[in-house]
Structure formats: structure tokens, C-alpha cells
Amino acid sequence: MAIEPELVKSANEALAMAEGRLEPAAVFEPATVDVAAIRKAQNLSQGRFAERYGLPLSTIRDWEQGRRRPDRAAHLLLRLIEAEPDVVARILSSSE
Amino acid sequence: MAIEPELVKSANEALAMAEGRLEPAAVFEPATVDVAAIRKAQNLSQGRFAERYGLPLSTIRDWEQGRRRPDRAAHLLLRLIEAEPDVVARILSSSE
């Protein structure tokens, strides 16, 4: 897994913070979005998910495989898709 | 305005296509989103807009100044913000 080293690093930092050996970072960015989970909650394959929301399949793959992390706009969008899939889908189809 | 040359170019291409002098491009990407318009429709400054939707101010600037074009996820998000600002804002504040 490509992101593993980073996760380990983060975990160690969190530990250090908890033990008071390290100041909390100025930027708290969980940035962890489980795209696969959001997608599966809607019973969609990667392909159908991408198609449904007008996103490139390759980009979905990158996110799910942890090769790339969705930027802030994408992150926000994913949260919207998770919370209000119907609304998002509707807006999309309305002028595309 | 920085994007003007591109708009002019697109307009000429469209004209050429209409006159049959040019084949329609394989990729039809309007991709033009007037971020400033969407923002102003909500009477927000760039700063407040960015803050409201959890986006970096610098990124908003880039988009409005035409220096960068929002990618597909951002594009989609902007359309959502335009159509359903309240919904978007609510989802955001709900777990941030």
C-alpha cells in the first residue's frame, strides 16, 4: 500500500501529541475520505459511480486505490454525494 | 481579462464549425464557469465565499482570474453551490 508510510508517520505523531511530546499541528487535515464506501453505499460500480456524477473513472480509481487524494473541492463534493446523492445527481443531469 | 483570448478563439472556432470550415472538436468542453457570478449572486466577497465553502482563497482567486480552470469535481461543486447554496453550506458545517 502506497500510503502506508504516511499513515504510520501520522499515527506516531498522534501518539506524540497525546503524550505531550509534540504540539498539535496547525493544520488538522484528516483528508481521509473513503470513496469506495460512499460508492458502495449506493450500490454502484466504479464505472457507474463515475458516470452518474460526471467524474472520470480513472480519477475515481486513483482515489479508491489511494494513489491520489481528492483535493478540497473534490473532498467537499464527495461529502455532498455521500449526504445528498439525489440532490447532486439531479443538479448534474439538469444541464448536462 | 485574462481568459479573453481563449474566448475569442473559441468563438472563432464555433463560427468556423458552423460554416463547415472546421470539424467539431472531439471534446466539447465548455468548462466555462463564472465563479465570480456565482459568488456575487450570494453577495459574498472572495474571502467569505472561500471560508463559507471551505475552499482556499487562493484557489478561488485563480478560478476567477482565469489563471486556472476548475477541474471536473470542482466544476460540479460550483454548480451545486450555484443551485443549492444552502444545502452545500449545511453539509459542510455539519461535520467540520
Add this chain to the structure above:
DNA sequence: CAGAGTGTACGGCAATGCCGTATAGGCGGC
């Protein structure tokens, strides 16, 4: 007039977006 708020403009690097291809497992049909 100093200072705060807003917006334009742009340098710059790391990182992502997005395309393509190779590989592999599950499944129904012939």
C-alpha cells in the same frame, strides 16, 4: 493619513487530474 478589506496579477513547486495499458478474478453462455 494609516489601516482594514477587497480584488488583480503572477512566480513557483508539489501534487493531482486524467488518459492509457497490463493483469486478475468472477460469471453466464455456448
Add this chain to the structure above:
DNA sequence: GCCGCCTATACGGCATTGCCGTACACTCTG
């Protein structure tokens, strides 16, 4: 058994963006 189809993992690779920082101009207000 074999083939084709769907689905998903993995990754090479380049153009483009994301996002940070800084400089400059304008307007309003104390």
C-alpha cells in the same frame, strides 16, 4: 473448457491544477 464481459487493482506518465506566498491598486473609514 473456453470465450467474452464486467469489475477492480496497479502503475507509467505528462499536462495542468491546487495552493501558498508576495506585490500592487483601489475604496472606505476612523
